[in-house]
Every structure is written in C-alpha cells, then in structure tokens.
Amino acid sequence: MKTTEIVLKKPKQRKSIGPTRSPETRRAIVEAAREILTSEGYGGFTLDAVAKRAGASKPTIYKWWQGKPGLLIEIYDQESEALLTTPDLGSLADELVWLIRNLWRFWRITACGAALRSLIAEAQHDGAALALVKDRLLPQRRSYPLSVFERAKARGELDADFDPTDATDLLTAFSWYHLVTDTLDREKDIEPAVAMIAAGLRGA
Amino acid sequence: MKTTEIVLKKPKQRKSIGPTRSPETRRAIVEAAREILTSEGYGGFTLDAVAKRAGASKPTIYKWWQGKPGLLIEIYDQESEALLTTPDLGSLADELVWLIRNLWRFWRITACGAALRSLIAEAQHDGAALALVKDRLLPQRRSYPLSVFERAKARGELDADFDPTDATDLLTAFSWYHLVTDTLDREKDIEPAVAMIAAGLRGA
Amino acid sequence: MKTTEIVLKKPKQRKSIGPTRSPETRRAIVEAAREILTSEGYGGFTLDAVAKRAGASKPTIYKWWQGKPGLLIEIYDQESEALLTTPDLGSLADELVWLIRNLWRFWRITACGAALRSLIAEAQHDGAALALVKDRLLPQRRSYPLSVFERAKARGELDADFDPTDATDLLTAFSWYHLVTDTLDREKDIEPAVAMIAAGLRGA
Amino acid sequence: MKTTEIVLKKPKQRKSIGPTRSPETRRAIVEAAREILTSEGYGGFTLDAVAKRAGASKPTIYKWWQGKPGLLIEIYDQESEALLTTPDLGSLADELVWLIRNLWRFWRITACGAALRSLIAEAQHDGAALALVKDRLLPQRRSYPLSVFERAKARGELDADFDPTDATDLLTAFSWYHLVTDTLDREKDIEPAVAMIAAGLRGA
DNA sequence: ATATAAACGAGACGGTACGTCGGGTCTTTTT
DNA sequence: AAAAAGACCCGACGTACCGTCTCGTTTATAT
Numbered sequence A, B, C, D: 001m002k003t004t005e006i007v008l009k010k011p012k013q014r015k016s017i018g019p020t021r022s023p024e025t026r027r028a029i030v031e032a033a034r035e036i037l038t039s040e041g042y043g044g045f046t047l048d049a050v051a052k053r054a055g056a057s058k059p060t061i062y063k064w065w066q067g068k069p070g071l072l073i074e075i076y077d078q079e080s081e082a083l084l085t086t087p088d089l090g091s092l093a094d095e096l097v098w099l100i101r102n103l104w105r106f107w108r109i110t111a112c113g114a115a116l117r118s119l120i121a122e123a124q125h126d127g128a129a130l131a132l133v134k135d136r137l138l139p140q141r142r143s144y145p146l147s148v149f150e151r152a153k154a155r156g157e158l159d160a161d162f163d164p165t166d167a168t169d170l171l172t173a174f175s176w177y178h179l180v181t182d183t184l185d186r187e188k189d190i191e192p193a194v195a196m197i198a199a200g201l202r203g204a
Numbered sequence E: 001a002t003a004t005a006a007a008c009g010a011g012a013c014g015g016t017a018c019g020t021c022g023g024g025t026c027t028t029t030t031t
Numbered sequence F: 001a002a003a004a005a006g007a008c009c010c011g012a013c014g015t016a017c018c019g020t021c022t023c024g025t026t027t028a029t030a031t
Helices: A023-040 A047-054 A058-065 A068-082 A092-109 A112-123 A127-143 A146-155 A165-180 A187-203 B023-040 B047-054 B058-065 B068-082 B092-109 B112-123 B127-143 B146-155 B165-180 B187-203 C023-040 C047-054 C058-065 C068-082 C092-109 C112-123 C127-143 C146-155 C165-180 C187-203 D023-040 D047-054 D058-065 D068-082 D092-109 D112-123 D127-143 D146-155 D165-180 D187-203
Strands: none
Touching: A023 A047, A023 A058, A023 A068, A023 A112, A047 A058, A047 A068, A058 A068, A068 A112, A068 A127, A092 A112, A092 A146, A092 A165, A092 A187, A112 A127, A112 A165, A112 B112, A127 A165, A165 A187, A165 B165, A165 B187, A187 B165, A187 B187, B023 B047, B023 B058, B023 B068, B023 B112, B047 B058, B047 B068, B058 B068, B068 B112, B068 B127, B092 B112, B092 B146, B092 B165, B092 B187, B112 B127, B112 B165, B127 B165, B165 B187, C023 C047, C023 C058, C023 C068, C023 C112, C047 C058, C047 C068, C058 C068, C068 C112, C068 C127, C092 C112, C092 C146, C092 C165, C092 C187, C112 C127, C112 C165, C112 D112, C127 C165, C165 C187, C165 D165, C165 D187, C187 D165, C187 D187, D023 D047, D023 D058, D023 D068, D023 D112, D047 D058, D047 D068, D058 D068, D068 D112, D068 D127, D092 D112, D092 D146, D092 D165, D092 D187, D112 D127, D112 D165, D127 D165, D165 D187
C-alpha cells in the first residue's frame, strides 16, 4: 500500500512552554496521527510521518505515548466518545443490530476503524501492543453494550442474573472479523448473526 | 520483539536442477519459513531470515511466492491437511465444540496459528494479502465444518435447507478473535459461545 | 542511468542445430549486444538483456565469449574493420589530426565507443578484462597509425629509424581521455594536442 | 573478483551527537572506505562493506555522500592534500617528469589511485559520477602543474602568455592511460612522453 | 534576579528489512 | 555434441522506518 506524499498544511512551529507538557503539541500530534490514519490507513501510518505532519519530534511522541500502539489507543479513546447510545427499540435483537450497525459506521467514518485495524496488526508481533489492547481497549468496549442488556433484563427478555460477557465477546468477535477482512460495509450480515445470538440468549 | 539469532542447522547449498523448479528448494524454503514462524513468531518472520535459513535466495522466494503473504498461505494450506475430521458425537453443539477445540489446538501446535496471525496482520496494510486471505483462505475454511452441519441435518437438528454460511462465519470470527488476542488456550470459552450459537440455530 | 525496456524486435526462437556452433546464434548475440550498447550504453549492457534480446541463453554467451569483456572485444574487433585508412595529406600533423578525428567519429557513430568505454570500466575491477584489453586490443590499435608514420618517414619528416610507439601511446591516451570523459565531440581539442606532439617529434 | 572477508578491527558503536553531523562517523566512514579501497580495490568496494567496516549505516552514507562516486571524490580530495609541490629542477622537462613520477607514486601508495580508477569506471555508466569527475576533480587537478609552468615562464622557457591547459590535459591523459591500464609502475615511459611534449612546447 | 529542571524541535545515527537487479553456474531437454 | 531454457545462489543495490541519542532553546519554578 504505497502512499503518495500528501502535505495538507504546513504545521506552525511550536516551542517549549517550559517544564510542562504542551497541550498544543499533544493535540497536534494526535490530530496529525488521526489525519494520516484516515487518509492513508495503517500503511502510511509511520511515526516519522506523524511527527513531520504535526511539526513535532519523534522523541516527544515516544516520551508520551511510548510508540505506535499507545498513540493508536489514545486516538481510539478520544474518538470513541462520539459513539452514540443505543435508543430503546423495544427488543434486544433490534437494539443489538442497531448497536453493531452504529459501531461499524463509526469505524468507517472516523479514524477508529483504521486505528483498531492497526492495533490488531501491531498486536500480532508486539506483546506490548497486545497487552494494551487487552487491558485498555477490551474492558472499555465490553461496557458499550451494557445498557442494551440492562434494558433487555428490565423488559424480561433476559434473566436478571444474566452475564452478558460471552455474548459481548461474540459480538465483538463478529465485528472484528468484519473489520480485519475490510467488510464493514456488509451491513446485511449483521441481522442474521444477531438473530442467531439473540435466539441463543432467549433459549438459554 | 528482538530475537536472538538461532541457527539450528547449516543448510546445504542447492544448485539448479535444470530448467525445472527444484522441489528440494521449494521444500527447504517452506520448511524454513515454518520453523521460523514456530520459533520466533511473526516478529522474526522476515524473508531475509527465511532465505538464510533455507540456504535459498530471496529472488527465488519472490519468484515463486511473490512475498510474505504467498508463503504464509502455502504454509497454511500444506499444514492444514492435518486437520482432523470431526467424529460423530451425537449432537451439533458437541461436535462444534470439538471442532473448534481441535482447530485451536491445531493452531497452537502447528505453525498455522502464527501463519494466520501473520496473514491477518499483513492484510491490514497490504491489499494483496487481504485479497489472498479472502479468496484463498476463507473459502477453504468455510468447508471445514460442512460435514458437521450435514450430520446435524441428517439427525434432524437442522432443516434440510439450512444454510451454514452465517453460522460458520460467526464461528470463524469467534476463533479469529481468540487467535488475534492470543487467547487460544481459553478453551473453556468455547462451550458457552457454541451453546449460544447452537441454541440460535435450533430456534431458527 | 536507468533505462526503459526497449524491445525493438521479437527475436525468433532458434533451436539447436546439432553438434555444431550455430552461426546464426552467434550473429544474433553479437548483434543484440551491439544494439543494446548503442541504444543504452554501458549502463544497460547486461548479459541478461543481451541474451533476452538475442533470444539466446546466458550459458551460450558464457560458453563462447566467457563473459562481458569477451563479447565487447568481439564487437570492437568486428566493427573496427570499418575504420578508414588515412589518406595522404602532405604532412604528419595533418594526417594525425585526420586520423584522430576519424577515430573519434568512428567511436561516436558505431558501438565501438561504448564498447571501449565498457571495456575500460570492466578492466578497473576485472583482471581478465584488463588482460584482454592489453593483449588483444592495444596491439591491434597500435598498428592503426603505422602507415601515417611510414609516410612521414618517406617524406623525410621523421628519421628512418624513428620508433612510433611512444607517440602512438600518447595519442591513444589522448583519445581515451576524451572517450572516458565523454568529450569526443570536442574535435577542436585535437589540433593543439597533435601540434604539440608533432612539434615534439620534429624536434626530437 | 571474489574477495575474502577481512575485518581488521571491530568498530565501536557511535551514537548521534545531536542534530549535527558527527565528525567521528564521517571520519570512520571515509577511513573504512579508504582501507577497503586500498586492500581490495574497486572490486571489493561496496557500500555494504564500507558501512559494515565503519560501524555505520548505509543510509548515513547515502545521506552525506549520495553514493559511491561522492565518497570516492571525498577520499581523493582529502588524500590529495599530501601531493608534494614540485621543486625547482632548472628545466621544464625535468620538473614535469618529476611531477608525473610523483603523481604516479602517490597514486600507487595512497588509496587515490584506486579511487580514481573506481571513479573513472563508475563514470562510464553513471552520468552523475561523470559530472562529479568533470566538475570537481578535473579543475582541481588542472591546478596541480601550474607552478611548474609559471617557473618555466620566469625562466624564459615559455612565453609569458602561454596557456598551459592543453599541455596539462595531455599530461593528465597520459597519466590516466597508465592508471586505467594498471601500468603506473612503468616510470621509464614518463621521460620520452614528457620530452615529446616539452619539445612541442618549446617549438610552439 | 538567577539558577535549575523539564519539554520540545531538530535531526543525526545504527540497525534491520525491504524488494530488485545482475552475475555466473548448473542441469534437463531438444536437435 | 551442442544449444536453448530457465532455475538457482549470491551479493549488492538504494530506500524506508524504527527507536535512541544528543543539542540548543524556551520557560516555569525554586532558590
């Protein structure tokens, strides 16, 4: 995935603001990383490129984010604030479909899809990246569908003591699978999969 | 992931055997790749290392396999011949559990787990690798659980016209998820997941 | 000196004609070598390219010409038959100027200039090439101006026992210098140099 | 020209000394290049070898010297400081003989002979190398015999308005010819050639 | 006021791997 | 017996990122 050199804007030079971390530099780096990730994907996402675009220096990036994975995590964290809460649609299955479709669209539109793909790729050869994914990303992601399951319990679709962990993992696996095979646009696959899982939950 | 240089055996030099592809060289290269993948993982899997260990030349590798992804696919193809057929265990759920457990063990024991992890990683920045995965690997893998579903149909657990595609993809997603998060040893996760899916299938 | 792939004509495939050297193959190889040398220069003159263009195989080239230098020598030998004999111009200096100008033009027009440049380049790291140049090329080249010196003796411009070796070497050096610095078009440099040498010869 | 691997000393690792070019690295690279050139000649002079011996990295070499020709030029420049000034010997011819003999010895003893041979070889297929030779090397070399000609003018051997360019080029050609034919040890050839040229100069 | 300490841009640097090119050798097959 | 074909190893090429290491500058804080 060779990428052409695209320089959208000349970053203005920042200087030290004394012995405190510069929020401006921090913002510029994350922003540059996000832009590169969006426009070039994982292939063009090198720290050299990020530093250059941000008008920052590589040591600064390594100091605060340790490396690629840390920076990617921060991007994911920041941007995932924008993930919408699932509305009450009357049934567990409908809400799960909505939730996953929303997640996929979020991944496609924001830099988070590319960030997560990159993280998964890194994690295959970098133990630290894998640890970050497991310790920082997954717990957070597990909380995303919690309200949906709570509502289903209130509705009586699920037992009150139902543990959503396994179901959540299965849904995550399903979404990751479409992410890494670059098939997030196949939204029609969502319904059958959710139907299968939802039926399983009811039956359980 | 710095790795120490491990040279197990000095490969003898091969010469050309005329205007035909040397099966010995081919074997040596695949074997070397498999060994490196097993002992070093994706991090140490460089074509330089493979060529050196195989006593082969990089141009030969690029000529016949085009690059890393092609070589990885071949390893996976070759080795996956050893995947066992699932025995008749009396129920769909039991057989699916057995099948997935067997797949995970196969991934852990052979080089195929590392190969698939590497392929998935490559596919995140290399379109050609992604295409290989989707066109060469996935179709083949979809056929793996076919006999299990056929038996379930014969048993009456599933309708005769049941299409196993969605269920297979979900099981694949589940396995890939554990692969890329390096949690193939959590076999206890298999049963709940399969139970959910199997219940969904019955309910459908 | 990156060169674009130029294939002027598709060489027809020749087959073995039995236990005799094929004159057609020989011709095709030399011709292909000459063409590449002319159009691409030393930079594009690889045996792979020659073999491909000639529709021949590298082993055939190595068998009959041993390698690049041998092939280059043959090209030079063949083509240098076309070098004109210097006419009687009435004076040694005039004839030497004519001779050198003719040589330079010959180098520029035919493949021999490029061939000699290539040979000189090869000879800087390849002892065999150097030996070929000294043993096969130089003696032959020394004979080129002989008739001019003979005429000068007859005319009385030189003593009867004059040995032209040193003068010839100096003229050769002068021409090689312009060859390797790619300044064979500076014909105006010829006269002053020859004047200097001719005056020296008279004075001697 | 297969060469045996000779490692005389294990180079100590250098680190960056900040955003300034490290003179130590520079020195180490030039030194390594010089050593390889001296011991192996042009045949063994690869940038891989230079980098390895210098304990430097190839990118550093390419960054500062662009490639082989640039490095060769620097070696020549640095080392040619050691060229001796020709003493007053009373006659132009004697001084020219002394000068050329000194040059040849200098070429034989230092790495400059090999460097110049390499440069000439490179220049036959690399336009940039040729340009370097013509623009950086030749002008400098033309100045070498200037003082000799000046003394000859003072002595009255030459007219005050004599332009030494042609004579210098002829002498350069003569020396290059012996360099590329690896006959720098034939010092007895110097006198006749110089005699011819000197006589020509007087006669002019 | 002044010294200290931290943050930062800059970019050099060693290192590893990349993917490619050309050289020279080997063996099978064809004539 | 000779040639065509092409596979093969080797070594070098020039480039891309990686992660680290100063340097010099700037500024808030501690003296």
